[in-house]
Amino acid sequence: xxxxxxxxxxxxNGSSAGKEPESSDRCPVEEVALVVPETDDPKLPVMTFRxxxxxxxxxxxxIFMNTFFTYRTQPLTISAILAQIVxxxxxxxxxxxxxxxxxxxxxxxxxxxxxxxxxxxxxIITIFANCGVSYGGGDAYSIGAITVMKAYYKQxxxxxxxxxxxxxxxxxxYGWAGLLRKYLVEPAEMWWPSNLAQVSLFRALHEKEPxxxxxxxxxxxxxxxxxxxxxxxxxxxxxxxxxxxxxxxWAWPNNLTAQQVGSGYHGLGVGAFTxxxxxxxxxxxxxxxxxxxxxxxxxxxxxxxxxxxIPLCYWKFNTYEARRFPIFSSQLFTEDGHKYNTDKILTPNxxxxxxxxxxxxKLYLSPLFALSIGSGFARITATMTHVLLFHGSDIWRQSxxxxxxxxxxxxxxxxxxxxxxxxxxxxxxxxxxIVLSLMMSFIWKDExxxxxxxxxxxxxxxxxxxxxxGVIQATTNQQPGYDVIAQFMIGYILPGKxxxxxLFKIYGRISTVHALSFLSDLKLGHYMKIPPRCMYTxxxxxTLIAGIVNxxxxxxxxxxxxxxCDVQALHPDxxxxxxxxxxxxxxxxxxGLVGPRRLFGPGAMYTNLxxxxxxxxxxxxxIWVLSKLFPxxxxxxxxxxxxxxxxxxxxxxxxxxxxxxxxxxxTIFNFFVFRYRKRWWQRYNYVLSxxxxxxxxxxxxxxxxxxxxxxxxxxxxxxxxxxCPLASCPTAPGIVVPGCPVF
Numbered sequence: 001x002x003x004x005x006x007x008x009x010x011x012x013n014g015s016s017a018g019k020e021p022e023s024s025d026r027c028p029v030e031e032v033a034l035v036v037p038e039t040d041d042p043k044l045p046v047m048t049f050r051x052x053x054x055x056x057x058x059x060x061x062x063i064f065m066n067t068f069f070t071y072r073t074q075p076l077t078i079s080a081i082l083a084q085i086v087x088x089x090x091x092x093x094x095x096x097x098x099x100x101x102x103x104x105x106x107x108x109x110x111x112x113x114x115x116x117x118x119x120x121x122x123x124i125i126t127i128f129a130n131c132g133v134s135y136g137g138g139d140a141y142s143i144g145a146i147t148v149m150k151a152y153y154k155q156x157x158x159x160x161x162x163x164x165x166x167x168x169x170x171x172x173x174y175g176w177a178g179l180l181r182k183y184l185v186e187p188a189e190m191w192w193p194s195n196l197a198q199v200s201l202f203r204a205l206h207e208k209e210p211x212x213x214x215x216x217x218x219x220x221x222x223x224x225x226x227x228x229x230x231x232x233x234x235x236x237x238x239x240x241x242x243x244x245x246x247x248x249x250w251a252w253p254n255n256l257t258a259q260q261v262g263s264g265y266h267g268l269g270v271g272a273f274t275x276x277x278x279x280x281x282x283x284x285x286x287x288x289x290x291x292x293x294x295x296x297x298x299x300x301x302x303x304x305x306x307x308x309x310i311p312l313c314y315w316k317f318n319t320y321e322a323r324r325f326p327i328f329s330s331q332l333f334t335e336d337g338h339k340y341n342t343d344k345i346l347t348p349n350x351x352x353x354x355x356x357x358x359x360x361x362k363l364y365l366s367p368l369f370a371l372s373i374g375s376g377f378a379r380i381t382a383t384m385t386h387v388l389l390f391h392g393s394d395i396w397r398q399s400x401x402x403x404x405x406x407x408x409x410x411x412x413x414x415x416x417x418x419x420x421x422x423x424x425x426x427x428x429x430x431x432x433x434i435v436l437s438l439m440m441s442f443i444w445k446d447e448x449x450x451x452x453x454x455x456x457x458x459x460x461x462x463x464x465x466x467x468x469x470g471v472i473q474a475t476t477n478q479q480p481g482y483d484v485i486a487q488f489m490i491g492y493i494l495p496g497k498x499x500x501x502x503l504f505k506i507y508g509r510i511s512t513v514h515a516l517s518f519l520s521d522l523k524l525g526h527y528m529k530i531p532p533r534c535m536y537t538x539x540x541x542x543t544l545i546a547g548i549v550n551x552x553x554x555x556x557x558x559x560x561x562x563x564x565c566d567v568q569a570l571h572p573d574x575x576x577x578x579x580x581x582x583x584x585x586x587x588x589x590x591x592g593l594v595g596p597r598r599l600f601g602p603g604a605m606y607t608n609l610x611x612x613x614x615x616x617x618x619x620x621x622x623i624w625v626l627s628k629l630f631p632x633x634x635x636x637x638x639x640x641x642x643x644x645x646x647x648x649x650x651x652x653x654x655x656x657x658x659x660x661x662x663x664x665x666x667t668i669f670n671f672f673v674f675r676y677r678k679r680w681w682q683r684y685n686y687v688l689s690x691x692x693x694x695x696x697x698x699x700x701x702x703x704x705x706x707x708x709x710x711x712x713x714x715x716x717x718x719x720x721x722x723x724c725p726l727a728s729c730p731t732a733p734g735i736v737v738p739g740c741p742v743f
Contacts, residue, residue: 027409028409037527038411046120047537050112053094059545060549062133063132064553065697065701073574075580079690086221087129091117119202144502147565157447161443174518174539177519185519188411195524202528217684217687232699244264248261260729266724273657273661277693280662283659284646288685291670325367328652330579330583334364336735341360345360352496368652373609379642379645380613385620429540447499449498458508459507462507491597492595573715616645
């Protein structure tokens, strides 16, 4: 697909619209030159009634669905690709049916139907939808903190305080994005590779499809959405065993080791698999949109960690007294293998009672959880080293060019047709969010625990790191995380304060994540020639709408579902176990309540894991050296240690079965189908991903409101998630746990 092909609905418009750009004018990044259209029609309407209506509806739908599903045992993140596809026929339907006459409100004239539904309206609707994904999807960081405060620590949190936490985090990120857009959006070298898939999909949906005997993309989407909708009634209600198909436990129902190895929910998941799309896409997103090279690297890390390192540490070396605890669990434990009751070490002000902690005993982690944290240490430094060695010279050259000698390519030149957003618009948002955050630290100081000076420290940290991390992500598509470093730092500065630790991470790290998400969307608007002031309006409106609805849905869930997130009090087959938020809570206990000094300091149980910071920093070095010694071996630089480490990222709450099934599905579509049926893959792959997301989400919500909300549950052999009762048992001699054998 040539980059200079005009899109449907785009016409020549003077010298900058339909003219073939000179070679010196084209984007220097080849991938961008091949994919992104190099034409524009400034006369196309953007912020139309259709765009506002469908954009708001898409944002509301996605934020509701993503927030709703994030509390479930198998969380489902519905991507903006769904909205990107679904709104196209809706927009065309509105263009065909709405009246064309103009209305006037307070001197401002507009039409409900200004002509054919165009690609720029489609893009701005997707920008709205991305806010619904940013808030509710992924890890839903702000809501995670509020859920932990209400569901786990049983805080009586003020709704307005919660709303400030949610909104100021996002608006702060938007402020950083506004300050950095001249460095990370306008330069051609800052190309944000992840946007090219969306640009390709926009072109595919708006360009005329040649006649063929197969289904159109929209027909294909509807067929598979209906099929996914009907099918999810099985794993979602009638046959939940399809979520974790652990056949090894059926073969050896009385063998503890076999169940530890074969359990898909509480074990290593060897041989287990899931036939539930929500389970496949729960933690790493849709495998259909992940490149094969990334899947291969992740598979290497997964196999090494789950099938080699964990078994050796558990059965051979009994690392960190591993056999006293289940092999896989996100729970925290006492020395004798029982669940750790954090209520016994909390003061009424939600701080650590040191005397009670010393009396009750030390905190222990399951072996997989402990090693997963250690892998996070290695992943941070490995990412830094890898980017420095393999991309350092390019980033330095590109960033200098971008920041100091930015050359205007065809896309930047076309964007000069539109009014820029004044910098003070972003400064108002940035300063306003900072003031409101500081005000919150004074008014609700007991609830948030984070003093004003620590809040300023978090802002300073975000300000320092957002630009360099943004340069890395905009050029290499890698986003080095510093979550652990941020939690380490505040954990040492403010030990014994779990809520403070949570909120410092939100303001010091997650505001950077939000800023990079906004910058990525700004680059998408840049590529699709959306007027900057329209982008500002859509992003700000979407942020406010999504933030309010995000908290409202979460608040409703926390108030209406009895014992939500409390695994001990819930029915064993309840879907409301909140695995993502359980890990958020555990992190607040590890880094905030107990603190890194007691767990990772000198003489502590897990002090040796700190060495993985150094190990991670060194691991990419030999690969880089080999790539220089053997430059003809093009496969050597493709060995990516940070990506390999993602093979065991997110476990827990992700299970090995989730990741293994994700890898298998991704391999089928992005290796075999991509290699042997490339035309089918190009036409239908992203559409199939969106259809599976949509059908699963619709049926999941229908099941909840029609059946599960009224406790109309069924109970039989097929509704039990995992027939492996012994998988959660310890194996150390003398450890007595109810329901488990004693060795």
